[in-house]
Amino acid sequence: MITAQRSSSGSSHSPRSPSSQPYLSISVTDPVKLGNGVQAYISYRVITKTNFPEYQGPEKIVIRRYSDFVWLRDRLFEKYKGVFIPPLPEKSAVEKFRFSAEFIELRRQALDVFVNRIALHHELQQSEDLRTFLQADEETMERLRSQETGIFKKKPADLMQIFKEVQTKVSDVVLGKEKPVEESNPEYEKLKNYIFELENHLSEAQKHAYRLVKRHRELGQSLSDFGKAVKLLGACEGDALGKAFSDLGAKAETLSVRLQKEAHQLLMNFEEPLKDYVRAVQSIKATIAERANAFRHQCELAETIKLKEINLDKLMLTRSDKVGEAELEYRELKLESEEATRRFENIVRLMNEEMVRFQDQKTLDMGIAFHEFAKGQARLANNIADAWRSLLPKLEACSS
């Protein structure tokens, strides 16, 4: 639960403080499985605490499901081009895990982070769609949700990019151009390359982090099995030696439990933030695609205007009665073109701001993740050392 401010000063305080300081704080809680069979899904309680005037009351509770969050993300993506929309956790492909406790918890956590990041963002927090999401009743939400699927159906960022590229290629061919129109901004090129390469590096790191979680689990399991076997061996040996074996076996089993716990911590506090980082980069890629579209659109309109100008001049020379019409069209196009340019430049400006914010935020996020990781590993290792060390006096006594 992160408290969001209207202004960009970022000092935090209790949501219950008197009305003077504006706040918008959201929590996503209480996952509940609803429905049956294939139709089954998880619903979450979304609790909004705010004193923003546009919102109803100090607190509002609604029930939402994953596809509602998807709706919100898609709407924001459409409306706030240039802003890096906070990423959503993936839709689970594997049926088996859809309702595992771990998956549900990870998703809940990620959704909570998602919605609070929006609340923290000085532009996004003003979104009407956000208000709808946080306050509308379930029927309204359902209606909106089903309206939007199909039009704004979100595909993975790169698929979308390919899609758009195909679109442009087609329209280019139609307009008589062969090569795709792209910005020739070297700095921007560098940024694009950076983002694409960053995704590769991060994915690799995340993959290994996930494997590390598995390794903790596996080691825990082997320790448990080993402990059991050693205990049996101890029972067979009997005497002081047998006792020593039993003690060792018991310790191994204790450590096994500890390892399983640490595996969970690792997943929540290290692997998930890395995954989140990857998603954020993918979201940026989607914004990059949007910028490319906006740029192409601007260029197309510029081209079209040029043609229209030539046409208009021709008409004016021939004193055709189509001039009026043509002039109207021309003026409309001019407006459209200006709008397109404005939109594009807005995206450029926003992206620049967003990049700074993004880099700062990620340094902070990763710093925390690294700290938790290191702390966890140190604690685990110390626990392991303490546990084994406690056996030594007895072992010592055995051999004397």
Next chain:
Amino acid sequence: MMGSENLDSEEAHMYASREEMENLVLDEPSNNNNGTKSFSDYRSAMSSLADTHHPLSSPMAAPADSDPLLTPPPFRDFRNPNVATDNSSYIEPPSYSDVIFSPFDENAVNEINGVDSPGRSSDSSGFLSKSTSSSSDYVKITVSNPQKEQETSNSLVPGGNTYVTYLITTRTNIPGHNGSEFSVRRRFKDVVTLSDRLAESYRGFFIPPRPDKNVVESQVMQKQEFVEQRRVALEKYLRRLAGHPVIRKSDELKVFLQVQGKLPLPTSTDVASRMLDGAVKLPKQLFGESVAVAPHEVVQPAKGARDLLRIFKELKQSMANDWGGSKPPVVEEDKEFLKKKERMHDLEQQLSNASQQAESLVKGQQDMGETMGELGLAFIKLTKFENEEAIFNSQRARAADMKNVATAAVKASRFYRELNAQTVKHLDTLHEYLGLMLSVHGAFSDRSSALLTVQTLISELSSLHLRAEKLEAASSKIFGGDRSRIRKIEELKETIRVTEDAKHVATGEYERIKENNRSELERLGRERRADFLNMLKGFVLNQVGYAEKIANVWAKVAEETSAYTREST
């Protein structure tokens, strides 16, 4: 490095006796026309060697008493050789991470002293003189330098069969023998011969099992990997033999380690050449000519083609035992023994289980180390990338954080790998004792086959007596005696006498084996207890030491990134 001064006369004596040995080697084959004799010939020849000092036969201080395991635990020495060992070291936990681990191998000490700590790996470094007093003796055997050699005689294919020989070097400080270091070349067949001969001579003992014969193609035989595997296995085997308090003194082992050139032990083919004798004997036996079991033969179990009739008889006896009609005259009465046997069986099962789980634990540790290392490398790449592409300071800061994490992960990965290498060494004790169970089986089956021999002879005696009685009864009815019957009775009486002798010998053999079983069980119990305790201590110390090191590495990173927790909400 001869322990004591070598007087010239002593040396001359050494060399002379060595020549003796070699002469005996040359003589032996010529005596080998009667298979049954060769064995005893060999034994007598070998006994004349008994005068010469042999590194392995010198009296060892009773292992139990001077066993470094039972005296102040050696591991303490390694912890900190400069600090007096005292019990207060456990009041405040010492930092084991400082201590240990270049070679943490206290068991190398045992191996060198010949205490039977089942084969440490062959690359354990040399002896650590801190714990062993300079007056204790040691024997160290090394197997090295595999070489291909050509089969000179009997090769059907010219330039045909090649085989591999290994250089077997024995190093010892026991005074008064052929030098402190000597080497021979042996091939695997020789090892099989040694093992077979030991099995015959040391029935009832827990003889360390020899490496498997591998039935593979000759191409594979010569592959580097296979040869190396075998070399390691041979070394382990020989070291175990040298570690056995009785077998280390055996002539067979002496001869194997010392005698240059062809191994002067009867090979199993020589022994099986007695097969011919068996084939010759059988018709006679079947046609009723009572050829009694020769007393010296009962010293060995009935084997193969040699003793067909004896096998039939003993089989018949064992079935009689099983189906219980008449209670056999001698039974395994020793309840104590039966209890122990059951316990051994139980132990074997648990060892097998523990050994398996130990392997999976080792795998778990290995995987952990690997993945940790890969994670570290991935972050190193990321660090490099961010630094190269950095536009904002936040990127540089993040790159620096990542570098710390990456470095720690790589270090931790290395520690896991080292931890694991040591864990393997320690838990290997489980595998070793599991392997030893094979020898226990062997010793117990020596006992049961000896028992069976005794039982068979007793049955045979009683049936012989019965026949004699019948014949006497029948012949007494004939006035003046029945010459043919009387002759038969005489022959029968002779057979009975010989069989009585055989029974006497067989019973003696059985008792001897029983005693061997008993003393071996005791020895096994003692040594196993010591070895397992060592294993546990070593394992635990190892875990503690490395866990501390790993904790330190991560604590540092946690410290370096602690600023972030203060910032977050």
